[in-house]
Amino acid sequence: MTKRTLRALLLSAPLLLASCSWRDSVVVYLTSDARGWTLRSPEDEGPAPAGFPVLKKVIENEERPFLLFHAGPWLSGPPESLPQRAKAAAECMAGMPYAAAGLLGEDLDLDPARVERALKDSPLPLLGSNLYLKSGKRLPFAGRSVTSAVGGTSLGLAVLTAPQPDKLVWPKYGVRYKFEKETYEVELALKEMSAAGAGIKAVLLEIGEGDGAMEFLKYFLGHFNGRVNLALVKSPAVTKRFTYKGTLVVPVLDGLNRVELRLSPKGGLADASHGTIRLDAEKHGSDPAVEAMLDSHRSGAQATLDRVIGTLPYPLEPGNSGPSTAGAWAAACLKRWARGDAAIFDPADMRAPLPRGEVKLGDLYRALPGENSVVFVKIRGQELLEFLRDSAGRRLSYAGVSYDAASGAGEADGQPIQPGRLYRVAIPDSMVSETEYTILSTAMEFSNSRHPVRDTLRWCLGHRQPARPAMAGMEF
Template sequence: MHASRAALVLGLVQQCISATLRADTLYNLTFLHVNDIHARLDQFQPIGTDCDSKHECIGGYARLKGKIDELRRKYPNSLLLDAGDEWQGTLFFSYYDDGRKIAETLNAVGINAMTLGNHEFDEGDDRLAAYLESLKFPVLSANLHTTSPKLSAANILPFALFEKHELAVIGLTTPDTPRVSSPSRNTTFSSPAAALTNQVKAIKAAHPNIKRFRRHVIIGGHSHTLIGGMSNAKGKYPTIVKNAAGKDVLVVTSFRFGEYLGRLTVLFDKNGEVSKWDGEPIRITADIHPDKALAAKIAEWRKPFALQAQEVVGNAKVDLSSVCQHQECSMGNLVCDVMVAFRNSGPETAHVHGGFYNSGGVRTSLSEGAVRRGDVMNAFPFKNAIVGINLRGQELWDVFEGMFNGVNADKHKINSYLQVSSDFEVKFDSTAPVGSRLLSLKLGGTPVDLRKTYTIATNDFIAAGGDFFFPPKPRDASVPSGPNMAAIDELVIRYLKRHNPYVPPAVGQRLRNVSQRDASPKPDPSSTPDSSSSSSSSKPNNGDPMDGHPSIWGDGDVGGKPGTHVAVAHPGTVGGFPVEDGAWTALAILAACITLIILGLEYIGRNLIY
C-alpha cells in the first residue's frame, strides 16, 4: 500500500550504509540463512528437477558451502541459521530413507542452529530422532511437545543463546504439522505465540542478568516466498514490520531448494537498537566456486541411484508447470487424470466419477522433451496411495466453495488448492462475497446433484483430512490392492509410458475464474529471476500449509490482499498476537510458518553491546 514510498526510503539508506558500517562506534552482525532445501543436496534446474546439459544448473550444497565460507571470511561476526524443511524432495532423501546424508551435509556446512519443518516429521518420530542424533548443532522448536521416547531423548531445544553476540534464537514449527505430516500421537504442537511468550519468561527466569529483549529479526521458511529485488519477487528483502513500540522488525526468508542464500547484516547502535541494515538474497549460480570435498561426497552419494533416475519414461511436448498455488496447472491436470485412469482401469479398483489432488503434493515442474524417472520421483516424492472416497454432492460443493473462500465448513483455514481431473467443470468468481464464490460445479458434463453420492479419486493424505478441505470425520476410503497397486509417482510413470509423447490438455477449462480482475494466470515463480539486487533500509504426506500457497506476504486471493505485507493489528499486538514489553518481537507470520526468532539480550550493567 505504501510500496513506492518504502522503496525510496530503502534506497536512501542503501546509499549511506557503506559509510556507516564502522566497528569503532557500531556493531554489525550478519545472519546467513537457508530454508526449504528439500533434499536438494546437488545442483538442480530452476524448476527443481535434476540437472541436464540443456538447462541452467543452480544451487547445491557444495556451492552453498563455498559461498558461505566466503561470506564468513568477509563477515566474521556471523551466524548461519536454517529455517527447516531439509527433508523430502529428491532421491538423496528417499533412496537413503533416513536423512543421514542430509545430516552429514549440514554438519559439513557448519549450521549454527536450525528449527524443524513439517517435512522433518514425514517418516515419523523415530526416524526423525535418529536423524537429530547425527546433527552437531542445536535444533530448536519451542512449541513442540513430545513423549515419544526416542524423540524425547533427541534433545530438541526451545532456544539457543549465543552470548558472544548477546542473542537468543527461538525456533517455532507450524502447529498444522499433525495434519500435513506424520508425527506420532505422542508429539503435539502448541500455539507459536504462547510458546514464544513462555520461552521469553523462561529465559528471563534462567538468566536474571538479562534486563530485557530488544533486537529482533525473524527468519522464516515454509512459504517458498521469493523476496528481494527480482522482478517476480513478492516483497522487499528484508520485509519491515513495526512492533508495538514502533521499532523495526526485519523479516527475511530465502525462497526454496537453496536457489538463494540469504545474507542480512544488521547494524546496532551503542544502546543495542537496530540502527541500519544491509542485505540481499544471493543466487547460487554456476559461477560460484563449490567446496570440492563436499562436491565429491555428494557425487559419490548419487551413484547408487543415478542409473535408475536417468531412465527416460516418456516425452513431454511442452513444459508442464507446477505453478498450482491459486490456479489450475498442467502438472495438476496430469496427476488428476492419472488417478482417474488408474481407478477406472480394472476390476480390482472401484470406479470413480472424477479426481482431485492437493497442489502441495506437486513439487516440481517437468521440462519439454525427455522425462526421466528421477524427474517424476522428485515431482511426486511422497509415495501416497490413490484412494476412492464417497462424498455427497453437497459435500463436494462445500469443498470447492471452501477452497475459494479459504476456509472449510468448520471455518478452519484451508491450506492448499485443489487440482481436478478432466471430469470436473468448475466456475467461480474470486471477487464475489465470501460464501458465494462457487458459481457452478459439473461432473461428466452434468451439474452435481447435491443429494447424490459421488466417488472421487484422491490421495490418502487428502482422504484423511489433510490440508483441511473438509472437516475431519471418519470417512470410508477404498484402497486398491493387487498387482496394479502403486504409489502416485509410479502411476504417473506408467501413464507417461502409455501416452508418449504426452500432450497436456489446455489449462483453464477445469477451474474457470470468471472474475475479470483475477482471471489472468499469475507468473511462474519457478522461472529464473532476472536479478538478485539488494534492498536495504535506513505415511509421508504431501501437504504444506504454505508450500507455494496463499502466503504470509498477502499474495493471492486467500489469506490477504494482493500486494500487502504483514502489519500490526492494533496497539499491543503484532498480527493479532500479544507483544510483551512492547519491544521484543513481531508475530505476524507465526500462525502458519516455520520460524526462527532472533532476540537481542540487554544485560544488566552493560550499556554497550561489547
C-alpha cells in the same frame, strides 16, 4: 570555517568512522532457501546454486564475531533421496559453525518419520518452536529454542511458522503438522532463553501466504511489548528493517543474509543493520573439500533417481484442458490399489507428463512433486450423485463411476448408482484441503491411508496396472 574548527573536524573523523563500523557488534548470518545446495530436484532447471562451498569462504573472511543459522527450507526434494540430501546437508552444516537450523517452508511437506530417520545421526540442533505432530506430541527431533554465545553476549533464538495469518484461531493444521499458538510457544521459549542467560532474545518467524501478514506481525509483536528484542521475518510483507513496540524487525530474504547487531554496554541489542551477500564463486572462491563431499553424495542420489520403475507404451499427459490421459490413468491406478468401487483424481496435481517407454523415479517425481496421500472415503450413492453433479464441468478424472449431466444419471461399474448403497471411493488428500470439493462433508466415513499417491502410481507402473483402458484409445 576557522582553522580551529577544521582541525577539530579532521581529528574527529576517525571517531565518526569507527562509530559507523560498530566495533561493539556481532553478526548473525542466515541462509534461506537452500534448495539445490546439496542435491537438485528433478524439476530444477538452470545452473546449480553456489551454496555451501562458497558460503564456507564467505564466513572465513568475516572479521566480527558471528553466529550462523539456517532459515529453511533445506530438506525439500524427492523423499526417495532424502537420506542422501539430509546427510550431505548435515555434513556441510557440521563442517561450518551453524548454531541451529529451522524446519520451515517446504521442509514441512515431508513426512515427520522420514525426517527423523534421515536426521538421527545429525549433531545440528533443529528448531520448530510451535510445531507438533498431529497427535499433539512435540517433535522428538526439534527443540523450542537455542541460546548461543557470540562476542560479548549470547543470543537466544526460537523458530516459528505462522500459516494463514488472516485467521487468529489455533491450533492450525498443515498436511503433516499441527501449529500451536505462536505467542504461547514464544513465552515458553523466552523462559528457556532467560534460564540460559541470553542477552538478546530473538525469533525467526515465517509468515504464510495470504492477506493480513503485516497485521498478524503487529499483533504478534504487540503481545510481547519489547520482550522480544529481535524479529527475523520471512514474509513478502517485510522487505526492510523497522522497529515496532520495542522490537527490531529485520527481513530474511532468499540467499545469504548478514545481520549486524550493535550491542549495548550490557550486551543487549541497541541497533541492527541488514544486507544480503551474493554467493559468487568468482568473487569469494569455493571450498574444494566441501565440493568433493557434496559430489560424493550427489552420485548416490542421482543413481536413485535414475532407477527405472516401470514402462509405458505411450506418454501420459496431464494436459491443460479437456480429458487428461494422465488423470484418467492415475484415477484407475488409485481405484485398483485401494480395491474400491471408484476413484477420483485431479489432473492439476500432476505437473509434467510421464514419458513413453522406460519411466525413471526422477520422471515420477517431476510429474508429481507434491506429498499427497490416498484417502479412503465411504459415501452413500445419493451424496455421491450430488458430488458428481456439482463437479460436472470441473476438470476431474474418474475411475469406476461416470455421470451424464444431460440426464442427471450416474453409473458405478456400469450399473446405475443406488442412492442408499455405500460406495468406497479413493481420492488424494489434496482434494480434502480444497474447499471447492465437498465430498468429505457428505461422507459417512473417511480415513487417510498415509500412503503417498506417488508411491501408489509407482506401484502401478511396476505392475503395469491398470490393465484395462482408462480412456478410449488407451491400451495397456
